[in-house]
Amino acid sequence: MSNFKQRVIDFVTIIPKGKVVSYGQVAAVAGSPRASRQVGRILMGLDPNTKIPWWRVINNQGIISIKGNWTVTKESQAILLRGDGVKVNENLTLDIEHYRFRS
DNA sequence: AAGGTGACTAACA
DNA sequence: ATGTTAGCCACCT
Numbered sequence: 001m002s003n004f005k006q007r008v009i010d011f012v013t014i015i016p017k018g019k020v021v022s023y024g025q026v027a028a029v030a031g032s033p034r035a036s037r038q039v040g041r042i043l044m045g046l047d048p049n050t051k052i053p054w055w056r057v058i059n060n061q062g063i064i065s066i067k068g069n070w071t072v073t074k075e076s077q078a079i080l081l082r083g084d085g086v087k088v089n090e091n092l093t094l095d096i097e098h099y100r101f102r103s
Numbered sequence: 104a105a106g107g108t109g110a111c112t113a114a115c116a
Numbered sequence: 117a118t119g120t121t122a123g124c125c126a127c128c129t
Contacts (some may be wrong), residue, residue, distance in 0.1 A: 005126080037111090038124090065110055067109090
């Protein structure tokens with residue numbers, strides 16, 4: 001497993017309940033501020049039964065830009081977020097600045 | 104080893 | 117404000 005990937009996973013893992021981060025933010029913490037796309041790529045590769053709170057990662061506009069995989073959809077992510085106490089709008093958006101996790 | 108790809112972003116028209 | 121275009125760069129084949 002590459003170092004970047006591992007750092008992304010580590011950071012996402014420590015995101016507290018009720019908080020969210022953007023892909024770009026995760027990439028920055030992982031060491032490559034411009035590798036935001038890789039963050040999404042990595043999350044996509046995770047197993048559906050992983051314990052990593054990947055659903056707390058959204059794009060910088062506070063929008064759930066997931067591409068409905070076989071196992072996951074935008075709706076399911078919205079449900080998971082609401083389960084964390086995060087208010088998700090019907091259009092799959094939320095106030096990221098209000099919930100953003102800062103390390 | 105080399106090239107294609109995209110759960111992103113920011114800049115433009 | 118909404119739609120397009122063009123960089124990005126680690127991962128996968």
